Amino acid sequence: MTTRTAALQSPGLDTSGLSTLQVEVARKLMPIIHAGRWSAGEKISDAALAREFGISRTPVRQVLQFLSDKGIIAQTDNRGFTLVRQPAAGENIDELVPPSEVDTLYRQIMHARANGLIGSEASEMELLDHFGTSRGIVRRTLMRLSAEGLAERRDGHGWRFAECLDNRQAVNESYAFRTIIECGAVMEDTFRADPDALAALEREQVALLNAPLASIEGSAWFEANARFHETVVSWSGNRFLVQSIRRQNSLRRMTEYAEFAELSEAGVRKAARDHLAILEAIKADDRKLASAILFRHLSRSHAGAEVKPAQRAD
Template structure:
């Protein structure tokens, strides 16, 4: 027999479910307290969606007791974000759209050819054309699928092997420290303090309650923000693309990942160096940080072992 909470969750569309999950993840990353405001416009901007699914997600969180709504003032946390682990857990059991994950899983396991048609995909996954196109459009936006003439689609190079994973880390180790040393590098002080606060929370206790998907998103936010500070649009764009490609692998392995406190501590050391305007040290720490992650993850070759 399903609980009322499961029934309510099932009524959400995939987009609304994703937005609800990202609101929970954001609240937990920022360690929000009782009474902290959740502004719809700011959430929509951070998540990259319109206010409509954000409003639905917030109302859903009201039914779960995480958020309360004041008709005149908006939405606020009804309990501390660090105390909503049980509520958040079901949203991270499947960290994304099931069809998106299935196609990603099959591609990473080399069960899909480089070029395929919409008709073949519709038959294989037993979905409608509209549902399929919604997912394919997202994959195209993320840069790992390209539309061909007619109804065909071609997969672009992705991180689908140990060698490709290592290449991605070597690329990041080359461009991310370069961004810090760029003459146009300028850290936004407000953003820097926000990153510090979030990484400090993770290092002190958040790593014990945050799941692997949340930790990955916090990690992506850290690297993409520093890349943005470089003032170089190509570096910022490249880091965002690498994170999108890494997300496929990380989400696939989400349940197997163990939280890493030391990652947040390394992030804090890099931010401290930036705050002290010691960019040479910050770049060196960032390079060591990426190299350390490469050695730890790339050598764990079971990351590309297909799941049963």
Template structure:
């Protein structure tokens, strides 16, 4: 499954500390690490915070980070103890970060991509194929690629959630609503599996599974406009979701709510399910907006 760029950076910074045998107290700055790993500062900042949480780094009074005692001990670990970064995953999330940060223009050539992210043509082809499949970039008829619109601000992100509350609850109450029991059963199994391995899953795992469930419910509505609107909105918000800090406790709570929602639908309690999904989406929007503002 996809790995966020900050996940890769956590491993890279650990490798860097160990390989360079950095002593306790060595300062690590966002600027230097951003230049070293050729990524924007946002994922570096998240990686540093996570390493501080692991005790590898310690936060300084001025807000910076330095190698902690546990970090200095990494020099004694075998070099292969950390998985090597995947250049395709690394380039994918670096492009996503730069696009959301406004560091990439709307139109970009393959030569510009290859130079900026230092990847091979084969790796670039894999990245572009994935981005095109996810709907946030498209090949131009003549030359190069064009980014499609995505949600890039807190305001549009919140508006998207409010729109979802309107159409997803309404979809459950449509006169054409028909339960697809096999599809919902598959979604229920997937949600249970996510709960069982919540400490190992990525933000992309959660996004894909949750999107599948909500779109499956929308398809049960029998209303093609509700289905199309939700799919378009999910495509627009994908990158914003990847960029947000990943709260595993909140993700587990949402999985449990999804299981309750599926049970209501399978029991034929459509009014209760519509009320439930309104509250579910409203609470999720509040949580994610709070994390973004923090």
């Protein structure tokens, strides 16, 4: 590897005053707030967010308290939290919550893999040389990628990255697998939609349907789509189906994340309408219809898979 990226932030420099974990939580939470999951005055459950993010409640509460200092969230008398307002159009998330060094390197590695700038295998020293950061940041980032199924340690000192969905066969197999998993999950006897989560997804999709395209960040659009599909599958109550869809979302993230900077208005609106139709069928307890719409939705996305990812319906 000969191309070096710009150096990351100096170790320990964090102008937000948050720890690395808290920064990562905040940067997951802000797009959800911006997407309209909660309306002004609505309660925000720190316990539910902790479950969603797979962490303890403490860092979630600390981030909510940080955002209360910014006037976005309010803390109630019973130590709960409510949304005060959505971030204003001029409030840049990078200024409000600067990315942690791990988050920055994570995104750089994803971009480099998606664009063929680093190979499918690399040593820590090669990554150090390529990205110009510290060994500790490289190791923590690799552990994050490993936890998401995107990298695994090779015998010796190297790492192997997951295959990107960057060829026709891999894309075909991914969509076929997703269709089996997602449509099957909806038809499981154990399928039970959570009313609060369903309402939150509806608000998020309505916000995407109605928001000016210029106000939707590519990463937020990708994560909203991934969150929708993972949540619907989670209602099956089958942990193995959930693990499978998370793995697929991680593979999609590796390949597509960097390319979601250019959004197609038709793609955004079409996906949001499909998602709302699926949720409406689930609310009506017509799971056959929900599965059929989901099948059509994924098939239509598959048919458009040769175009740029940002132009796909999902």
